[in-house]
Ligand SMILES: Nc1ncnc2c1ncn2[C@@H]1O[C@H](COP(=O)(O)OP(=O)(O)O)[C@@H](O)[C@H]1O
């Protein structure tokens with residue numbers, strides 16, 4: 745883990761310090777900005793939550809951010825992946841912890857200021873961990889596969905988001921298609937029905953069904969670190985990272 749002094753927010757303060765009082769105030773506000781907490785969640789299993797959580801965490805870590813990956817799923821896939829990654833690469837490049845239930849909320853609150861980004865992977869059910877995560881998150885990313893059973897589960901997560909907003913009113917909730925078909929009308933039909941989801945924002949940045957994701961994960965890597973690179977997977981991940989971490 746890098747020291748706080750090298751974090752980008754702190755660095756910006758040093759750059760504008762010699763300007764006027766307003767610039768200094770702006771800089772202090774920027775430096776004290778909270779870290780961004782992203783939850784990748786859906787009450788549905790097998791939609792690509794863990795896959796996207798690890799790829800997003802690594803994408804941010806590779807761009808120099810100090811990342812905390814929280815595994816909120818009892819199955820512990822994100823932790824197992826991190827262990828494999830550490831074996832394969834010598835170091836994960838981010839910090840990973842397993843937290844569940846109420847501890848996920850309290851510990852994430854405590855740990856978040858020490859990191860620039862926090863990515864939380866939660867299980868595929870309506871669990872205490874998912875609810876706890878939604879109360880501390882800035883953004884919920886909901887991966888959905890363009891198939892009817894997955895689309896029906898959206899009402900479920902929309903209800904949880906609505907409930908979480910009673911405590912956490914600034915929660916941004918975005919849906920994307922994951923493992924989207926290369927062709928066919930399913931994607932368009934899914935996008936149209938997702939566009940109507942209550943209180944959720946549909947982001948038209950689908951991630952395709954690409955072998956690069958499981959292949960890279962099996963080697964403890966993100967699609968960004970795979971060789972040869974799947975350029976489409978890399979581009980889709982880059983576009984998603986940019987849209988999610990604002
Ligand atoms: N975009 C994708 N393209 C191809 N396979 C994917 C993609 N996203 C996820 N998968 C695969 O789908 C399966 C379920 O993904 P996972 O991330 O474990 O889902 P969840 O965490 O929601 O249960 C895994 O085998 C994973 O490799």
Ligand SMILES: [Mg+2]
Nearest residue numbers: 793794817821
């Ligand atoms: Mg998972």
